[in-house]
Amino acid sequence: MPDTKNAPKAYPPSADMVANAHVTLSQYGSLYSESVSDSEGFWRREGGRVDWIKPFTKVKDVNFDLGHVSINWYADGTLNVAANCVDRHLATRGDQTAIIWEPDDPKDAAKHITYKQLHASVCKMANVLESLGVRRGDRVVIYLPMIPEAAYAMLACARIGAIHSIVFAGFSPDALSARINGCDAKLVITADHAPRGGRATALKSNTDAALLHCKDTVKCLVVKRTGGQTTWIDGRDYDCGEMMLEASDISHPAEMNAEDPLFILYTSGSTGQPKGVVHTSGGYLTYAAMTHEIVFDYHDGDVFWCTADVGWVTGHSYIVYGPLANGATTIMFEGVPTYPDASRFWQVCEKHKVNQFYTAPTAIRALMGQGKSFVEGCDLSDLKVLGTVGEPINPEAWNWYNDVVGKGKCPIVDTWWQTETGGHLMTPLPGAHEMKPGSAMKPFFGIKPMVLEPASGEVLEGNDVEGVLVIADSWPGQMRTIWGDHERFEKTYFSDYKGYYFTGDGCKRDADGDYWITGRVDDVINVSGHRMGTAEVESALVAHAKVAEAAVVGYPHAIKGQGIYCYVTLMNGEEPSDELYQELRKWVRTEIGPIASPDLIQWAPGLPKTRSGKIMRRILRKIAEDDFATLGDTSTLADPTVVTDLITNRMNKQ
Numbered sequence: 001m002p003d004t005k006n007a008p009k010a011y012p013p014s015a016d017m018v019a020n021a022h023v024t025l026s027q028y029g030s031l032y033s034e035s036v037s038d039s040e041g042f043w044r045r046e047g048g049r050v051d052w053i054k055p056f057t058k059v060k061d062v063n064f065d066l067g068h069v070s071i072n073w074y075a076d077g078t079l080n081v082a083a084n085c086v087d088r089h090l091a092t093r094g095d096q097t098a099i100i101w102e103p104d105d106p107k108d109a110a111k112h113i114t115y116k117q118l119h120a121s122v123c124k125m126a127n128v129l130e131s132l133g134v135r136r137g138d139r140v141v142i143y144l145p146m147i148p149e150a151a152y153a154m155l156a157c158a159r160i161g162a163i164h165s166i167v168f169a170g171f172s173p174d175a176l177s178a179r180i181n182g183c184d185a186k187l188v189i190t191a192d193h194a195p196r197g198g199r200a201t202a203l204k205s206n207t208d209a210a211l212l213h214c215k216d217t218v219k220c221l222v223v224k225r226t227g228g229q230t231t232w233i234d235g236r237d238y239d240c241g242e243m244m245l246e247a248s249d250i251s252h253p254a255e256m257n258a259e260d261p262l263f264i265l266y267t268s269g270s271t272g273q274p275k276g277v278v279h280t281s282g283g284y285l286t287y288a289a290m291t292h293e294i295v296f297d298y299h300d301g302d303v304f305w306c307t308a309d310v311g312w313v314t315g316h317s318y319i320v321y322g323p324l325a326n327g328a329t330t331i332m333f334e335g336v337p338t339y340p341d342a343s344r345f346w347q348v349c350e351k352h353k354v355n356q357f358y359t360a361p362t363a364i365r366a367l368m369g370q371g372k373s374f375v376e377g378c379d380l381s382d383l384k385v386l387g388t389v390g391e392p393i394n395p396e397a398w399n400w401y402n403d404v405v406g407k408g409k410c411p412i413v414d415t416w417w418q419t420e421t422g423g424h425l426m427t428p429l430p431g432a433h434e435m436k437p438g439s440a441m442k443p444f445f446g447i448k449p450m451v452l453e454p455a456s457g458e459v460l461e462g463n464d465v466e467g468v469l470v471i472a473d474s475w476p477g478q479m480r481t482i483w484g485d486h487e488r489f490e491k492t493y494f495s496d497y498k499g500y501y502f503t504g505d506g507c508k509r510d511a512d513g514d515y516w517i518t519g520r521v522d523d524v525i526n527v528s529g530h531r532m533g534t535a536e537v538e539s540a541l542v543a544h545a546k547v548a549e550a551a552v553v554g555y556p557h558a559i560k561g562q563g564i565y566c567y568v569t570l571m572n573g574e575e576p577s578d579e580l581y582q583e584l585r586k587w588v589r590t591e592i593g594p595i596a597s598p599d600l601i602q603w604a605p606g607l608p609k610t611r612s613g614k615i616m617r618r619i620l621r622k623i624a625e626d627d628f629a630t631l632g633d634t635s636t637l638a639d640p641t642v643v644t645d646l647i648t649n650r651m652n653k654q
């Protein structure tokens, strides 16, 4: 890879890290073998992470055959997820902080919520939900900013056995009404306004607009976050704060079956129309708790910060369910990385003495573009482990994260997983594995990744192979269905490659047997007969000092079949020029080889991204093909004007 030329190829964990880690290399080896050779025995033991009301006797009942797909874990056990995340810690750590809430404006005070306080709030919220008629199995849509009430609402649903579906607060009224109707929700929980980056989104008026397109019976519970003005419909809208003041703080947790749904959550929509992923209770919680503890090497007393929003699966598993099941202290951050300035993440790390920090490549690239002075002013000496998730991380960004943020002493867990998988499937473990910039390295326990030849589906054995990534066996955190559309579930994940869970991602197993995610299968391009993941060309471009971000797609090319079309965002202060255009072409040619030479470069002041921050290459592909009329589902696009600008530039051929 271009930018690792002068750096060591792999970074071993420090002796310190190895000495204290939950899992060392030799333990990984023996546990991993056990987890795949005696899957039942392994997961029976791990099921002990959860407090069961009625213990399970059956561990696993799974069928991946098309037409009969069904996935069950711990199916005859009963439990309550909220009791596992809250009540069971009261005796031993009732006064420990469960959630540190860091508000958007650093001038406002952070809140430290103990497990006891969390318990009282969750019970009150559970009683509020019941008083509004929410019952076991009912759906509740949560459309809230990153405030403690979002966690209370999730756990209150879990407590009474209702199914939550969180809609990220950045979504429009249309996306919200589609999701309320999609799961036939009885109630939507929202706030008056959502402060973020110094601006406030009018969430309640978005909700009002959404509810115009929903059943009249849908009720609306409103958290007053700013106290700003909203319209109010008596009999439909309820004041959460007032009701919680009056509600009892005694609430009996419902006894739920392990396979009762816990939540519905839509995927990011990077590759098409979002899918309503269903996760259930016992297996999901076991897997979220286990991965949180082992992948981040979380120890009692550590402060854990995942910067995601609870609107994404990362926020579900690694802000709320995983950390709280483990009795951790978890940070909920309301703001954005660049407000008031690009030092905010690092200010928060210093202020709360963060030990594990987990973010996305999009944030790292954005902060890298601002220069390292924002990091250097902050004391990051408490950091032990860094994590990344969401997209392949370019080695350039990885190196910056490692050197500038981690000061070369914090292992980086590059966690590959999906909304569908509930928790991490591949990642290096901090005290066990070497790290290679950009590689997801190793399967987690119980995960059997296989690389297949895309066309024939033939299993590619051995090392140094590249193809599509499938998983050969189930794990407890796996999704169970698409809400209301089991057929789409089977078709999407089990029809292309018989008997396997198809991830939709491309993958390479290198000469050492380590895994690299090469991007979406749809994003693989074929240039003059050479198959190429777009991630590699993007990484080469990002490694150039003047390039902040790049997205690469294929487009029809008369001679090569597909040509390489690059959208390039320059670093702050850099200007596009013909010289730079030629220089970048030459750069990629020398870094990767003539076959990867860009055919076209379009300067892109911004790239189209999902609201979770992922580049939407399918839209870029359409623009490169001059097909502006059918861009596909754009409902999860963060900023539609980016697309309009790119189309205008494309039409003017810059």
Ligand code: ATP
Pocket (backbone or CB within 6 Å): 267, 268, 269, 270, 271, 272, 273, 274, 275, 388, 389, 390, 391, 392, 393, 414, 415, 416, 417, 418, 419, 420, 440, 503, 504, 505, 517, 519, 520, 612, 614
């Ligand atoms: P949709 O399924 O609707 O197209 P999406 O796949 O972006 O949207 P998510 O579940 O949020 O929805 O994202 C999962 C995908 O993100 C993975 O399939 C993979 O392509 C990418 N991804 C996540 N983490 C990593 C990582 N560490 N390295 C590489 N890719 C990653």
Ligand code: MG
Pocket (backbone or CB within 6 Å): 267, 271, 418, 504
């Ligand atoms: Mg996906």
